[in-house]
Structures are given as structure tokens and as C-alpha cells.
Amino acid sequence: MADAPVDSITSIPVAVVGAGPAGLMLAHLLGRAGVETIAVDTRTRQEIEVTQRAGILEADAARDLIETGVSDRILRDGYEHEGVELRSAGRPYRIDFKELVGASVWLYPQTDVFIDLADARERDGGTVHFGVRDTEVLDVTTTAPRVRYTAPDGSRHEIRARYVVGADGSRSMCRDLMPEDRRVRYGNEYPFAWFGILAEAPMSAPELVYARSEHGFALISQRTETVQRMYFQCSPDESVDAWSDDRIWETLQARVSGEDGFRLKEGPITEKTVLRFRSFVQEPMRWGSLALAGDAAHTVPPTGARGLNLALHDVKVLADVLLRALGSAGEAALDEYQPRALQRIWRAQNFSYWMTQLLHSVPGASAFDLRRQLGELDNVVGTRAGRAYLAEQYTGWPARGHAR
Ligand code: PHB
Numbered sequence: 001m002a003d004a005p006v007d008s009i010t011s012i013p014v015a016v017v018g019a020g021p022a023g024l025m026l027a028h029l030l031g032r033a034g035v036e037t038i039a040v041d042t043r044t045r046q047e048i049e050v051t052q053r054a055g056i057l058e059a060d061a062a063r064d065l066i067e068t069g070v071s072d073r074i075l076r077d078g079y080e081h082e083g084v085e086l087r088s089a090g091r092p093y094r095i096d097f098k099e100l101v102g103a104s105v106w107l108y109p110q111t112d113v114f115i116d117l118a119d120a121r122e123r124d125g126g127t128v129h130f131g132v133r134d135t136e137v138l139d140v141t142t143t144a145p146r147v148r149y150t151a152p153d154g155s156r157h158e159i160r161a162r163y164v165v166g167a168d169g170s171r172s173m174c175r176d177l178m179p180e181d182r183r184v185r186y187g188n189e190y191p192f193a194w195f196g197i198l199a200e201a202p203m204s205a206p207e208l209v210y211a212r213s214e215h216g217f218a219l220i221s222q223r224t225e226t227v228q229r230m231y232f233q234c235s236p237d238e239s240v241d242a243w244s245d246d247r248i249w250e251t252l253q254a255r256v257s258g259e260d261g262f263r264l265k266e267g268p269i270t271e272k273t274v275l276r277f278r279s280f281v282q283e284p285m286r287w288g289s290l291a292l293a294g295d296a297a298h299t300v301p302p303t304g305a306r307g308l309n310l311a312l313h314d315v316k317v318l319a320d321v322l323l324r325a326l327g328s329a330g331e332a333a334l335d336e337y338q339p340r341a342l343q344r345i346w347r348a349q350n351f352s353y354w355m356t357q358l359l360h361s362v363p364g365a366s367a368f369d370l371r372r373q374l375g376e377l378d379n380v381v382g383t384r385a386g387r388a389y390l391a392e393q394y395t396g397w398p399a400r401g402h403a404r
Pocket residue numbers: 053054055056208219221222229302303304305
């Protein structure tokens with residue numbers, strides 16, 4: 001296959017495998033600096049648009065999308081949140097981001113970030129091929145890597161690049177190109193998953209509610225005034241078919257109910273999915289002419305809403321080093337990528353893991369485990385340092401030189 005004839009050969013500085021938010025934001029940032037890219041994705045644009053993902057953007061990430069000219073739709077369609085509610089045993093505790101660390105986050109779904117980026121690529125004349133198949137990434141240990149793919153019409157194409165970026169998500173094939181004896185994979189599996197729903201109902205709360213209860217965890221999030229997103233902890237092998245709307249509402253209500261009389265506003269459920277739940281990092285993030293970004297290099301459990309934010313941080317650093325590598329600095333500039341990206345990645349790994357274990361019920365936990373968990377939660381909600389710790393991590397760490 002590697003040398004079979006193709007219908008077209010295109011030479012370009014950077015080829016991007018994967019056209020989700022990470023791949024498209026990288027292409028956008030490079031495009032702004034005058035560096036052309038071609039991005040390919042096996043999914044169609046329509047498939048990506050309807051895949052539900054998390055919904056929280058750090059203020060810095062939101063600002064980057066606006067200030068680099070992707071779109072300012074977030075200001076019209078997004079919701080700025082200055083805190084979250086933690087609930088335990090039916091009691092509400094507000095974590096006030098603004099007051100604690102002077103920061104906020106934006107409720108703006110990843111699918112909208114994707115739509116904005118895909119529209120911006122089209123507007124700016126960037127090349128993105130959705131719905132391709134049989135993608136091959138070749139010669140990454142040389143200075144002339146290639147990407148080959150079959151277009152939806154069956155024609156076969158080759159992209160010749162100086163660098164290839166693997167932004168191909170949590171089931172990345174690019175990360176397998178790093179030789180087995182040179183790569184390390186770190187991971188953690190959890191004995192539970194999330195059951196996610198979309199419901200046609202009014203908002204139940206003005207901010208997100210992360211609820212810990214004796215029945216397990218639940219998260220109440222939002223999309224619009226009329227569409228809501230909610231999750232509850234379930235077993236990893238849960239089948240969506242076993243869950244009627246009534247059973248789902250009963251489960252969610254039981255996990256949030258409490259002495260303040262809080263009740264969810266119910267409505268028809270339009271989507272049900274069981275979400276995979278794991279922590280994962282692969283190092284190195286760069287091998288020869290190939291760099292990994294976003295979920296291809298690392299995944300976090302959704303509890304801390306870090307995934308999209310981390311991916312956007314990766315590509316910001318990567319765009320910076322790639323521009324220098326393509327200029328006079330040469331390939332050595334790429335050496336900076338991993339150390340600069342990895343610090344935030346491991347902080348986020350820790351935060352996502354920490355927030356997960358703080359709020360979920362672990363099957364088989366002992367009475368000691370349970371009381372210890374309540375003690376930890378009390379330390380978080382009951383002390384200013386605890387609340388500030390959560391607030392600082394959740395809103396994203398201040399960028400260098402931006403002390404709060
Ligand atoms: C979401 O709105 O889908 C969402 C928000 C916060 C999370 C996870 C998911 O931690």
C-alpha cells in the first residue's frame with residue numbers, strides 16, 4: 001500500500017491526522033501564521049457534530065477562540081459560570097470561583113467549538129477532508145513523512161509533509177507508530193462509567209451540580225434553556241436499553257435530592273450513552289517528525305472537565321514550537337513540546353482522578369473508605385484552602401505571568 005500509485009500528491013508543511021477540536025485549532029493557529037496544513041478525519045463532519053462531549057471551557061481557552069478569530073459565538077450562545085455546586089448527602093455547597101481565585105468558566109459544548117472551528121477553516125480557505133478511510137502515516141522517522149488516505153469518492157491521495165500531527169482522538173492510530181520499546185503508556189481503569197443523557201427540559205440549576213450520594217455520583221449540566229445534559233455513575237457494562245426514561249429520572253432524582261428540596265425538572269430524554277471512563281498518558285508525545293496532541297496522547301475521566309481544555313493547551317504549545325521548527329530553529333524546537341505540554345497534562349490527570357475519587361462510590365468500599373471520603377469532602381467544602389484548591393484546578397491554572 002505504502003508505494004501503490006495514488007491519484008494525487010500534495011506537498012505541505014504540516015499534515016494533521018484528526019479534525020476534531022485539537023486538529024482544527026492547530027490548523028487554525030498555523031494558518032494564521034501563514035503555514036498551510038491539510039487535515040484528514042475518518043469521521044464525516046456530520047458524525048462529529050452530533051457526538052456529545054463535555055461542555056466546559058476555561059476562560060483562557062474561550063479567550064483564545066475569540067481573540068484568534070475563530071468565532072465570538074461563545075459570547076452569545078455560551079454561559080459564563082462563576083462557580084459550581086457540590087452536593088453531598090443532599091446538602092449544597094457552592095464553590096465560588098470568582099471570589100476564591102478571580103476566575104470563571106464557560107458552558108459551551110465541545111460540539112459547538114468543533115462547529116466554530118470547522119466553519120473558520122472553511123471561511124479561511126483551509127483544507128480539511130472529512131470521511132476519509134484507509135489512512136496510513138508513513139516515514140515518521142525521516143524528515144519527509146507522508147499521509148495517505150482514500151477520499152469518500154474512492155480516489156487515493158498522498159500528502160507529503162515536513163511534520164505530521166496525530167490528533168486522532170482516544171482511539172488514535174498515530175500513537176501506535178511510536179515504537180513499542182520507546183514508548184511508555186500510563187493508565188488507570190475505574191470500576192464504573194457514566195450514563196449520559198440529553199433531555200428536553202428547562203434548566204434545573206443556574207450552574208453545574210456535582211452530586212455525591214450514597215447511591216453514587218450524578219452531574220447536572222446544561223446545554224440551552226430547553227436542552228439539558230446530565231450524567232449518573234453506572235457500571236462499565238451497563239446497557240442503555242435497560243434504562244427507561246422513568247428509571248433514569250428516578251435514579252437522578254435520588255442522587256440529588258436533599259433537605260433543601262432540590263428537584264430536577266424532567267422532560268423527554270432524547271439521547272442515552274454510556275461513557276468510557278479512564279485515565280491515560282502516552283510518552284513520548286513526539287517521535288521523529290510526528291507529534292501527538294489531545295486525546296491521542298492522553299485521556300482524562302470527564303469529572304473535572306479537563307479533556308477539551310488540555311487538548312487546546314497542547315495545540316497552542318505545539319503551534320508555537322512547530323512555527324519555530326519550520327523557521328530557523330529547525331527540528332530542535334520540537335524538543336520543547338513535551339515538557340511544556342506535560343506539566344499541565346499531569347496536573348490535569350491528578351485533578352480528574354482526585355475529583356473522581358472524591359465524588360464516586362467505589363463498589364466494595366469499606367466503612368473506613370466511606371468515612372475517609374466524607375472527611376476529604378469536608379476538607380474541600382469546609383475550608384477556604386480546600387475550596388480554592390478545587391476552584392483553581394477547575395478553572396485552569398493561571399498562564400505563566402498571570403498570577404491571580
Ligand atoms: C458536560 O456539560 O457535558 C460536562 C460538564 C462538566 C463535566 C463533564 C461534562 O465535568
